[in-house]
Amino acid sequence: MPRDATAAKAAKVPQADDESKIENDVGLENTAGIPSEMKQNFSLWSLLFMCCCTSTTWEALTSTMTQALSSGGSSSMVWGFFVSSIGAFLISLCLGEFSSQIPTVGGQYHYAAEFTPRNARRVVSWFAGWMTIWGWILISVAGNFANVMQVQAYLVLFKDGYVHERWYTSLILMALSTVYMSGCFLNTKILHYSTYVGIAFHLIGYVLSLIYLLVVVEKKQSAEWVFTDQTNYTGWNNGVAWSIGIMSSALSMIGWDSSTHMAEEMKHPARDLPRTMYGSVFLTGLLTFPWVISLMFCVQDIDGVVNGPAGALSPFVQLIYNVSNGSMGATIGITIPILALNLLSSGPACFAATSRLTWAFAREGGLPSVIGKIHPTLHVPINAILIDWVAVCLLALIYIGNETAFYGLNSGVTVVILLTYALPIGLYLIYGSEHCSLPKGPFTLGRWSKLINWVAFLWSIYLVIFLSFPSSLPVTATNMNYTILVVAAGVIVPAILWFAYGKRTYYGVLYDASHSY
Secondary structure: OOHHHHHHHHOOOOOOOOHHHHHHHHOOEOOOOOEOOOOOOEOHHHHHHHHHHHHOHHHHHHHHHHHHHHEOHHHHHHHHHHHHHHHHHHHHHHHHHHHHHOOOOOOHHHHHHHOOOHHHHHHHHHHHHHHHHHHHHHHHHHHHHHHHHHHHHHHHHHOOOOOOOHHHHHHHHHHHHHHHHHHHHOOHHHHHHHHHHHHHHHHHHHHHHHHHHHHHOOOOOOHHHHHHOOOEOOOOOHHHHHHHHOHHHHHHOOOHHHHHHHHHHEOOHHHHHHHHHHHHHHHHHHHHHHHHHHHHHHOOOHHHHHOOOOOOOOHHHHHHHHHOOOOHHHHHHHHHHHHHHHHHHHHHHHHHHHHHHHHHHHHOOOOOHHHHOOOOOOOOOHHHHHHHHHHHHHHHHHHHHOHHHHHHHHHHHHHHHHHHHHHHHHHHHHHOOOOOOOOOOOOOOHHHHHHHHHHHHHHHHHHHHHOOOOOOOOOOOOOOOOHHHHHHHHHHHHHHHHHHHHHHHOOOOOOOOOOOO
């Protein structure tokens, strides 16, 4: 058994029955008994803001609302977001309960391991670990891609003679990824403070766009249209089209588990991790719902947004351009906070969360041990950050060769992340705490736990099914939904690697000496 595994097995597991005891113990080591190697520079507030910035709820909606507007119309935007918010909140409560009991960097794959029978823990956590890492790499790609599309939208609208080329997009995406990666090399205290800057731009953009649209757009849509419109350009029946259109809202309600993957960098993760997750989902849902309604009142011409010169690149930029009568100052001024948020906070935060996942997985034997090292002076997993940067840049190259395949990555990210949420929830529903030797954490759902987990699980499965549908009929190579291939990549590659080396080297997370693998 590797030396790190032996040390982990020898570590004492806190068996605290009260919150104060957990607060004292978790500051030095998590409940897995693994000594913390990170400096604890993050607080409850900074990680709460980090969750808000990595999910970028209203901002994510602006980059994907074309899907909803053409697949269900305004009602899909409004009510799709409403039900998505409730579903995401229930999922966050479930994962919050797990994180309070198992406050570790691995998050979903550690939860899955703990609720699995012991003889299957290694293989289940192996696949869950790879899927979670894959999902977070895709989040980094999708977030960067939205930023690049926004920049390209500016160029299409305001630079005469500019022709959108795919290789431009890939190069800009790689450049932005390099900037975000560099931000992760800085002292984590800087990343801690950057979340406060990020939340400021998040709120500034929210207020600016909301006020501007409500003031400038004089002729609003009717309430009947906003709440009942079912515009459908897909060829599917209205029910299926509406469910497909919910992708916009579902995509905006993922990524809030970023704080989980920073667990060893906060003082009281058992107490505070759940608060960061369900708190961020609740706050962003509460703020964004009236924003969505206001947005729909101000969308005068769906066709003008969807089919405008920049509509396919950034529908929100196209919308502001349309309502401002082509004003460059208004268009850029209202939408630029989205770029500022991603440049200063969201982008580096996504890389940080992904790198911690990669580092933790390597520490447990899932990747070469050199990736599981912490830099002695910077106190961050440099090699893990570099590996994730390389992965994002390689995926960016796909867009040069095959635009459709790259859009498949973007559509697949939501399904992959939802599967990482659903797996531990499903295992908990099947086995409960039968195979879990850890005490409950400070946050527990009590007698409502099973019911909430069932609703959250069924909601996740519903989304996974309909987000895998082709966007329109008849199905062609261009409009085909390649989500299934993205998910398959997260299963087939780990299966090959398991037999190639994982079966010999991966020992998984070890909670106490009584666990045998």
